[in-house]
Amino acid sequence: xxxxxxxxxxxxxxxxxxxxxxxxxxxxxxxxxxxxxxxxxxxxxxxxxxxxxxxxxxxxxxxxxxxxxxxxxxxxxxxxxxxxxxxxxxxxxxxxxxxxxxxxxxxxxxxxxxxxxxxxxxxxxxxxxxxxxxxxxxxxxxxxxxxxxxxxxxxxxxxxxxxxxxxxxxxxxxxxxxxxxxxxxxxxxxxxxxxxxxxxxxxxxxxxxxxxxxxxxxxxxxxxxxxxxxxxxxxxxxxxxxxxxxxx
Amino acid sequence: xxxxxxxxxxxxxxxxxxxxxxxxxxxxxxxxxxxxxxxxxxxxxxxxxxxxxxxxxxxxxxxxxxxxxxxxxxxxxxxxxxxxxxxxxxxxxxxxxxxxxxxxxxxxxxxxxxxxxxxxxxxxxxxxxxxxxxxxxxxxxxxxxxxxxxxxxxxxxxxxxxxxxxxxxxxxxxxxxxxxxxxxxxxxxxxxxxxxxxxxxxxxxxxxxxxxxxxxxxxxxxxxxxxxxxxxxxxxxxxxxxxxxxxxxxxxxxxxxxxxxxxxxxxxxxxxxxxxxxxxxxxxxxxxxxxxxxxxxxxxxxxxxxxxxxxxxxxxxxxxxxxxxxxxxxxx
Amino acid sequence: xxxxxxxxxxxxxxxxxxxxxxxxxxxxxxxxxxxxxxxxxxxxxxxxxxxxxxxxxxxxxxxxxxxxxxxxxxxxxxxxxxxxxxxxxxxxxxxxxxxxxxxxxxxxxxxxxxxxxxxxxxxxxxxxxxxxxxxxxxxxxxxxxxxxxxxxxxxxxxxxxxxxxxxxxxxxxxxxxxxxxxxxxxxxxxxxxxxxxxxxxxxxxxxxxxxxxxxxxxxxxxxxxxxxxxxxxxxxxxxxxxxxxxxxxxxxxxxxxxxxxxxxxxxxxxxxxxxxxxxxxxxxxxxxxx
Numbered sequence: 077x078x079x080x081x082x083x084x085x086x087x088x089x090x091x092x093x094x095x096x097x098x099x100x101x102x103x104x105x106x107x108x109x110x111x112x113x114x115x116x117x118x119x120x121x122x123x124x125x126x127x128x129x130x131x132x133x134x135x136x137x138x139x140x141x142x143x144x145x146x147x148x149x150x151x152x153x154x155x156x157x158x159x160x161x162x163x164x165x166x167x168x169x170x171x172x173x174x175x176x177x178x179x180x181x182x183x184x185x186x187x188x189x190x191x192x193x194x195x196x197x198x199x200x201x202x203x204x205x206x207x208x209x210x211x212x213x214x215x216x217x218x219x220x221x222x223x224x225x226x227x228x229x230x231x232x233x234x235x236x237x238x239x240x241x242x243x244x245x246x247x248x249x250x251x252x253x254x255x256x257x258x259x260x261x262x263x264x265x266x267x268x269x270x271x272x273x274x275x276x277x278x279x280x281x282x283x284x285x286x287x288x289x290x291x292x293x294x295x296x297x298x299x300x301x302x303x304x305x306x307x308x309x310x311x312x313x314x315x316x317x318x319x320x321x322x323x324x
Numbered sequence: 325x326x327x328x329x330x331x332x333x334x335x336x337x338x339x340x341x342x343x344x345x346x347x348x349x350x351x352x353x354x355x356x357x358x359x360x361x362x363x364x365x366x367x368x369x370x371x372x373x374x375x376x377x378x379x380x381x382x383x384x385x386x387x388x389x390x391x392x393x394x395x396x397x398x399x400x401x402x403x404x405x406x407x408x409x410x411x412x413x414x415x416x417x418x419x420x421x422x423x424x425x426x427x428x429x430x431x432x433x434x435x436x437x438x439x440x441x442x443x444x445x446x447x448x449x450x451x452x453x454x455x456x457x458x459x460x461x462x463x464x465x466x467x468x469x470x471x472x473x474x475x476x477x478x479x480x481x482x483x484x485x486x487x488x489x490x491x492x493x494x495x496x497x498x499x500x501x502x503x504x505x506x507x508x509x510x511x512x513x514x515x516x517x518x519x520x521x522x523x524x525x526x527x528x529x530x531x532x533x534x535x536x537x538x539x540x541x542x543x544x545x546x547x548x549x550x551x552x553x554x555x556x557x558x559x560x561x562x563x564x565x566x567x568x569x570x571x572x573x574x575x576x577x578x579x580x581x582x583x584x585x586x587x588x589x590x591x592x593x594x595x596x597x598x599x600x601x602x603x604x605x606x607x608x609x610x611x612x613x614x615x616x617x618x619x620x621x622x623x624x625x626x627x628x629x630x631x632x633x634x635x636x637x638x639x640x641x642x643x644x645x646x647x648x649x650x651x652x653x654x655x656x
Numbered sequence: 657x658x659x660x661x662x663x664x665x666x667x668x669x670x671x672x673x674x675x676x677x678x679x680x681x682x683x684x685x686x687x688x689x690x691x692x693x694x695x696x697x698x699x700x701x702x703x704x705x706x707x708x709x710x711x712x713x714x715x716x717x718x719x720x721x722x723x724x725x726x727x728x729x730x731x732x733x734x735x736x737x738x739x740x741x742x743x744x745x746x747x748x749x750x751x752x753x754x755x756x757x758x759x760x761x762x763x764x765x766x767x768x769x770x771x772x773x774x775x776x777x778x779x780x781x782x783x784x785x786x787x788x789x790x791x792x793x794x795x796x797x798x799x800x801x802x803x804x805x806x807x808x809x810x811x812x813x814x815x816x817x818x819x820x821x822x823x824x825x826x827x828x829x830x831x832x833x834x835x836x837x838x839x840x841x842x843x844x845x846x847x848x849x850x851x852x853x854x855x856x857x858x859x860x861x862x863x864x865x866x867x868x869x870x871x872x873x874x875x876x877x878x879x880x881x882x883x884x885x886x887x888x889x890x891x892x893x894x895x896x897x898x899x900x901x902x903x904x905x906x907x908x909x910x911x912x913x914x915x916x917x918x919x920x921x922x923x924x925x926x927x928x929x930x931x932x933x934x935x936x937x938x939x940x941x942x943x944x945x946x
Contacts, residue, residue, distance in 0.1 A: 126528065152530030166521035168586075169514075177518050180511050181530040187539060188511040196511070239530060380752050382697075431938050435695045435751055439890050440934065446883050447927040454923060570879060574759055581756055585749070614767025620760035624753055625746060 078137075079104040079243055079273045080125070085134030087117075087124050094120045095297045098134070102243070107274045109284045112294035118277045119161060121294065122247050125275075126158050127151045138243070152181065157241030159232045161248045161277070167221035171212050171231055174220050176203045178238025203238075210234045210264060226257045230264060237268055244269055246276045250283060262287060285309070293317075342494060346487045354490050358558055360599040363579060365497045366551035367591030370576035372504055372544045375585045376513065377537065378520035382438045383445020384548055384576055387418040389452065389567030391549025392556035394418070396465040397458065407471045407483070411496070411553045418549025421448075422542040429541060430534040433523065442573070449568035464563025465556075483557070493554050500550050505588055507543060516540055571613075578620050584630030593631045665795055667912045673801035673870075675908020676808035680863035681885040682892070682900045683815070684856035690895025691828060691852045694743065694754045698762035700882020702857045706731045706864020707873045708769055711778045720783045728861030735857025739850050762878070770875055777872035804866050811862060812901070819897075828852060884911075884926065891930045893943025903941065 080102040087095040094117045102108045110118050124131050127148040136144045138154060146154070157178075166174050176193070179202045180186070193199065207213050210230045215223060220231060233249050249265060250258040262283050265276075278284045284291060285305045293300040293308060295317045301308060308314055346354040366388055373379040394417030395410045429440055452459045459465065473481040473492050483489040507513055515536055518526045527533050556562040566572065575598075576591065583594025598616065605615045623630060685699045696702075709730050713723035738761055746753055786803050789796040819825035827848055863881070871877065888907055892899030907926050914922035933941055 148524075148527040149530050149532045152528055158528060160525075164522060164525050166518050166525065168521050169517060173514060173517075176514065177526070178529050180515065185511045186515065186531055186536070189507055190510065192506075192509045193511040193514050194509065199511075235525070235529070374752075378752075380755065382755075428934055428938065435689075435693070435755065436894070436939075438752075438755060439695060439886065439894075443887055443890050443927065443930060446887070447924070447931070450923045450927065454920060570883075574763070577756060577759065611767045611771055613763045614771070617760045617763025617767060620763065621742065621757060624749075624757050624760065625742065628749060628753065 077104050078102065079139060080275070081135075081137040082125070083135040083137070085121075085124065085131055085136065087120055087129060087131045087134075093297060095124070095131070098294075098297075098299055100292055100299065100302070102273060102275055103290075104273055105271070106289040107269070107276065107287055109288035109291045110275065110277050110294055111279075111281075111284055111291060112300075115296075116294040117297040118294055119247055122158065122245055122275075122277065126156060126245065152239060152241070155242035156245065157236040157239050157243070158245040159236040159247055159249060161251055163228050163232045165220040165228065165231055165235065168219055170217050170219055171223065171227075172203055172207060172216045174231055175206050175234055175238050176200075178235050179203050179206070182239045206234055206238055209268060226253060226261070229253065229257075229261060233261075233265060233268065237272075242273060244272055244274045246274065248277050248279060250278065250280060258283060346490050351486055354486060356599060356603060358490055358493050360595055361493060361497045362551050362555050362558065363575065363599070364592040364595040365500050365554075366548055367576040367579040367583070367595050368501055368504055368588070369544045369548040369551065371580045371585065371588075371591045372508070372547075373540065374577075374580060375587070375590070376508055376520060377516050377540045378523075379433060379537070379540070380438045380577075381544075381573075382442035382577075383448070383573050384441070384544075385568050385570070385572035386421060386441075386445045386448040387545040387548035388552035388555070388572060389448060389562070389564075390421050391415060391418045391552030392562035392567050393452065393459060393465065393552075394549065395553040396468050396556045396562045399470065400465055400468040405471065407473050407557075410471070411550065411557075414553030414556070415546050415549040418552070419542055419546040422545030426538040426541060430537040445568065445573050446570070449564060449570075452564035452568050459564065462564060464561060464566070466559075466561035466563070468560065470557060470560060489558065493558065496550065496554060500547050501592075504543070504547060508588060512536075512539070578616055580630075581620060582623050582630055584632030584634075586629060587632035587636075590630055590632040593635075597631060662795060663916075666797075667916050668909065669797055669801050669805075671909035671912030672905065673804045673908070674911060675905035676805050677863050677867050677881065678885055678888055678908055679901050679904035680808055680811065680859050680866065681881060682888040682904055683897060684859035684863075685885055686889050686892070686895055686897060686900045687828075687859075688853055688856040689889070690897075692849050693751055694758070694853075695751075696853075696856070697755060697758040698738070698765060699758075699857070699860055700878040700885065701762040701765035702731050702735060703860040703864045703882055703885070704769065704875070704878035705734065705765060706861030707780070707868040707871075707877055708773055708778075708864075709861070710865040710868040711773070711780050711873050714780060720781075720786075724862075724865050727865050728858050731861030731864070732854045732858030735860075736850055736854040738857075739853035743853070744846060744849070766875060766878065773873075775875055777874040780868040780873060782869045800869060804870075807862070807866060811859070815897075824848070824851070887926050887930050889940075891933050891940055893940025896940070896942035899940065899942030 078101045080100070082098055082100040085095055085098040086093070098117075098121060110121065112118055120129075123129055125136055127146050127150070130145045134144070135142060138151075138156065141154075143151060143154065166177065169177075176199060179199050180193075183199065185199070204213070204216075207216055210233075212227060212230060212234075215227060220228060223231060229249060229251075233246060236244055236246065246265065250261050253261060258280060266287065276288070278287070288305060290303065291305055291308045292302040293311075293314050300317055301311045301314050303311070345357060349357075366384075369387070370381060370384050373381050373384075391414040393414075395414035398410050398413040399405055425444060429437060432440060453461055470484055473479065473483050481488050481492055483492045508516070515526065515531055518529075518531075519533065519536060523533055526536070552562070552567060555567075579594030579598050580591045581594070582597055583592065584590030601615060601619065602612055605612050627634065629636070681699070681703050685696060688694055688696050688699070706727055709727035710723045713726050714720055717723065742757060742761065743754055746757055749756070782800055786800045788799060790799050790802065819829055864877075867877075867881065871880070884907065888900055888903045892903040907929070910925050910929065911922060914925045918925070937943070
C-alpha cells in the first residue's frame with residue numbers, strides 16, 4: 077500500500093519552473109531515497125510535500141487523503157515529520173528541550189498553562205529515551221548551538237522523529253559530514269527508522285545504495301527513473317544524466 | 325538543587341525586607357517602591373513577549389493605558405463598584421484589545437510586528453485624547469472613588485492610606501509576576517521559547533504558530549493591563565500622555581534591555597536600576613531622557629546581556645566552576 | 657469663482673504641501689529600511705534636528721537659503737556618524753538590537769535638543785520672496801506651500817536621477833529588492849550603507865527645514881510629524897519608495913480635508929486608513945508578502 081503518493085506535481089518560483097510532472101509513490105515501510113544533482117528540485121519537492129509551498133498543479137496523497145495545500149503544522153499532526161538540510165534546531169534551548177518540543181507535540185500538549193513541564197514525568201522519560209537512542213545523554217543540558225556538528229545533526233534527525241511520524245522525511249541528514257561521521261549517522265538513521273517509512277534526500281551514493289529499498293532520480297525537476305538500487309545502478313539514462321557527472 | 329537552603333534564606337530575607345520596607349524607609353521611598361514594582365510587572369509582561377517569544381512590541385503602553393483607563397472609568401461610572409472587579413475590568417479591557425489586534429499581529433514578526441504595535445499604540449493615544457466624553461481628553465480620568473480592598477469576613481483594607489496601598493499593590497503585583505513566571509515553566513512556555521528561537525521549526529513539529537502567538541500576546545497584554553490598573557489606582561489619575569505616550573512604550577523596552585533580555589528577572593532588575601537612576605538624575609537635571617538614552621546605547625553596544633548577564637558572569641567567576649550553559653538558568 | 661471651490665483648492669494645497677513633507681521624511685525612512693533592514697526610530701528625531709538647525713543657522717546668518725542648504729547636510733553628517741560608529745559596530749540581537757539602538761539615539765537627540773534650545777517654541781521666518789500669496793488663474797495661493805511642493809518635487813527628481821541613472825542608484829535599488837545580490841556583486845556594502853543612511857537622514861533634515869516656518873519648532877515636533885511618517889511607511893509597505901510617495905499625498909490630503917469636514921475625527925483618519933489597509937494586506941499596499 078502506498079503511504080505517500082504524488083501525482084503530476086508542478087512547481088515554479090515566479091515563473092521559474094522547478095518541478096515538472098513529478099510522480100512518486102512511497103510504499104508503507106520502505107526506505108525511499110531521492111537523488112539527483114544540485115538544482116534538481118529535491119528540496120523544493122520536500123518543501124512542497126511538507127506544506128511550505130502550495131503547488132500550482134498536482135496532487136499529494138497521504139494515507140489515501142488529499143493533503144495538497146495543507147499547512148506544515150497540519151501535516152505534522154497527520155504524521156509527517158521532517159528534518160532540514162541546514163540544521164534548524166532551537167539554538168538557545170538545550171538538547172533535551174529541543175527533543176521535548178517534539179514529544180509535547182506528539183502528546184498533543186499545546187496550550188497547557190497549568191503544569192510545570194519539568195515535572196511531567198512521562199514527557200521527561202520519553203525525551204530522555206530519545207536522547208539515549210541518539211547517544212546524546214551526556215549533552216542533555218547543552219544548548220543546541222554549542223553541540224558539535226555531528227551531534228547537532230543527530231539532534232536534527234531526532235527532532236523529526238520525536239513526534240513519531242508515520243512518514244519520516246530527511247533532507248540530506250549527512251550534509252557536511254566527514255566520511256566517518258556519515259557512516260555513524262547512517263547507522264543511527266537505520267536504527268531509529270526501523271519499521272518506519274522514510275523518504276530521504278541524500279548525496280552520498282554509497283549511503284543511498286546501502287540504505288534505500290527504492291530510489292527515485294530527479295533531474296532538472298523531472299523524475300528520470302524509479303526503481304531498486306540495482307535497477308538504478310544499471311539504468312543507462314541515469315548514468316548519462318547524473319552518475320557520470322559525479323564520478324570524480 | 326544543592327543550594328536550596330541558601331535560596332530559601334535569601335527569599336525569606338527578601339520577604340522580610342518587603343514587609344518592613346514602609347516602616348524602614350518612610351513614605352517617600354515607599355511610593356517610589358510602588359512605582360518601581362508597577363513598572364517591574366509592566367516590563368516583565370513586555371519581556372514575556374520579547375525575551376520569551378522574540379516579539380518586540382513598540383506599543384506596549386496601549387495595554388498599560390487601557391488597563392488604567394478601564395479601572396478608572398469603571399470606578400468613576402459604576403456606583404459602589406468593589407476594588408477587585410474594577411481591576412479585573414482593567415485587565416479584561418487589555419485582553420479585549422489584544423484579542424482585537426491578534427488577527428493582524430500574529431501574522432507578522434520582527435520589525436513588522438514592532439511597527440504595527442507602534443502604530444496601534446499611537447492610535448490608542450489619539451483615541452484617548454479625542455474621545456473626551458469617555459476619557460476626559462488631555463486631563464484624563466482622575467479623582468474617581470477608590471473603594472477599600474474588602475473580602476467579607478477576611479480583610480478590609482482602606483487603600484487610600486499609602487502604607488496599606490503598598491501592601492495591597494505588592495500582593496497583586498507579586499502574584500501577577502509569579503503567575504507569569506509559572507507560565508514560562510509550563511509546556512506552553514517551552515513552546516514559546518521555541519518560537520523565539522525558530523518559529524518555522526515549531527510549525528513543522530505540529531504547533532499552530534498564530535494561535536500560540538495569540539495566547540502569548542493576550543497574556544502579556546492582560547497583565548500589562550493589571551500594571552496599568554494598579555498605576556491608575558495609585559495615582560488616582562490616568563491621563564493620555566502618561567498612559568499611552570510613546571515614552572511609556574519605550575520605558576519597558578529600556579528596562580528590559582538594561583536588566584537583561586534573556587532572564588526572567590532582568591526586567592525587574594532593569595526597573596530597579598532605572599528607578600534609581602531616575603531618582604538620582606532628576607535631582608540635578610530635568611533631562612532624564614538623555615541619561616536613559618545614553619545608558620540604553622551603552623548597554624546595547626557593550627553589554628547586550630544586560631545586568632542579569634553581568635550577575636551571571638560574576639556568579640560564574642566566583643561561585644561555581646565555569647558554567648558552560650547560560651540557558652540553564654532559564655530552566656532551573 | 658464659487659467660494660466652495662476656492663476653499664477646496666486651498667485645502668488641497670495645504671494637504672499637498674503636508675503630503676510632500678511627509679514624503680521627504682518617509683522616503684528616508686523607507687530607503688534606510690529597504691536597504692539596510694533597519695527601522696530607524698530616531699528618524700523623526702533627525703527630522704526635528706533639521707528644524708532646529710534651520711532655526712540656528714537662520715539666527716546666525718539671517719539667511720533662510722543658507723540654512724536650507726546647511727542644516728540638512730549637518731543632519732546627514734550626524735546620520736553618517738551614527739551609522740559608522742554605532743549601528744555598524746552593533747552585533748547583538750540582529751535587527752531588534754538595531755531598532756533598540758535607534759530608540760536610544762532618538763532619546764539622546766531629544767534630550768540634547770531640550771538642553772541646547774529649551775522647550776519653548778522657536779519662530780522661523782521665511783524670506784520676503786516666499787511670504788504672502790500669489791495669484792494664479794484668479795486664485796490665490798500661499799507661496800510658501802507652493803515652494804514646499806516645488807522643493808519636494810526637485811528632490812524627487814534628483815532622487816530619481818540618482819536611483820535610475822547612476823551605478824550607485826542601481827546598487828541601491830538592487831539591494832532594496834534583494835540584499836543577497838549586493839553581497840554577490842562584491843560591492844563595498846559598508847560604504848553604500850553609510851551613504852544610504854546619510855542620504856536618508858539628509859532627507860529627514862530637508863523635511864525638518866521645510867516645515868520649520870509653518871509648524872513651530874519645539875521638542876514635540878518629532879512625535880507629531882514623525883509618527884505620521886511611520887504610519888505612511890507601514891501603510892505603503894516597508895521599503896517601497898513609490899508607495900511612500902502615493903500614501904504621503906493621500907495622507908496629506910486626508911489630514912487637511914479631514915480637519916475641514918470632520919475635525920473631531922481628523923487625527924484618527926490616518927490610523928483608520930492604515931488599519932483597513934493592514935487588515936486587507938498585512939505587508940502594506942505596495943509591500944511584498946513574505
